[in-house]
Amino acid sequence: MANVTFSSPRMKKDVTVYAVAGDTKTLLATAKAHNIPLDSECGNGECGSCQVRVSILSGKRPIGIALTEKEKLVLKLAGKITAQQIQDAETNDIPPPWRLACQMVVRDEDILVNF
Numbered sequence: 670m671a672n673v674t675f676s677s678p679r680m681k682k683d684v685t686v687y688a689v690a691g692d693t694k695t696l697l698a699t700a701k702a703h704n705i706p707l708d709s710e711c712g713n714g715e716c717g718s719c720q721v722r723v724s725i726l727s728g729k730r731p732i733g734i735a736l737t738e739k740e741k742l743v744l745k746l747a748g749k750i751t752a753q754q755i756q757d758a759e760t761n762d763i764p765p766p767w768r769l770a771c772q773m774v775v776r777d778e779d780i781l782v783n784f
Contacts, residue, residue, distance in 0.1 A: 672779040675705045688775040697770035707784055712771050714739030717747055719770040726779040734764050740772045
């Protein structure tokens with residue numbers, strides 16, 4: 670199980686939900702299942718409206734989570750990630766801080782999601 674804490678000025682308080690390890694739901698699907706008001710216009714990684722900042726809370730080395738090609742393009746064009754961060758994600762399994770909620774699959778680690 671992973672604890673996913675959602676934090677936003679749009680919410681009265683932070684909300685922590687449990688995500689099942691090994692499930693293939695995206696972060697956006699997890700948010701919607703728990704009525705978290707995370708924006709998403711297209712839901713398929715093309716518009717960038719679901720950009721979130723993800724922080725690892727476990728204190729351990731983050732679990733490498735592959736970025737989709739759409740995610741790399743949209744986040745790079747938005748100035749949220751650099752070419753070096755993309756390379757680090759691909760070669761060293763170091764995830765960048767910014768992700769698209771519709772593309773990121775929740776793993777077995779506690780995270781804080783700011784939006």
